[in-house]
Amino acid sequence: MLFIVSGRDKPNGLDARLAHRDAHRAHYNALGVDLILAGPYLDGAGEPIGSMxxxxxxxxAAAEAFASADPxxxxxxxxELSVSRWDWFMKRPEGLNS
Structure with missing residues (x-):
């Protein structure tokens, strides 16, 4: 199954984000082929304010447990952090199983 993990940073959280960025990325990279895609939400100035x-x-339950262990x-x-099941039906890469 596919899931969207969405997190929104606390206000003025850039310094905290940068301090934990490497650990955050390592956490999701540990998924290997189960990591489909990832990237930050950006504000109007192009600064990161969250992650998708x-x-x-x-x-x-497994998706929530993994997401809640994110640094x-x-x-x-x-x-805030949310985990939602997702169905990729448009422009889905060939061979991607849910």
Whole structure:
């Protein structure tokens, strides 16, 4: 199953984000082929203000458990975190199984 993990930073959180960026990226890179895509949300000035990740997991509980272990969440960079099951039906890469 595919899931969208969406986290929004606390206000004025750029310094905290930068301090934990390497650990955050390592966390999601550990998914290997189950990491589909990822990138930051940007404000009007192009500064990161959150993150969006599409990942594969066995079920909702597994996706939530993995997302809640993200250093941006555990180190309180994110003000909010959501995990939603997702169906990629338009322009889905050939061979991508959900």
């Amino acid at each position: 990740i599409i990942m594969r997991a066995e079920n909702q 941006y969440w555990t180190e309180r960079v994110f003000a």
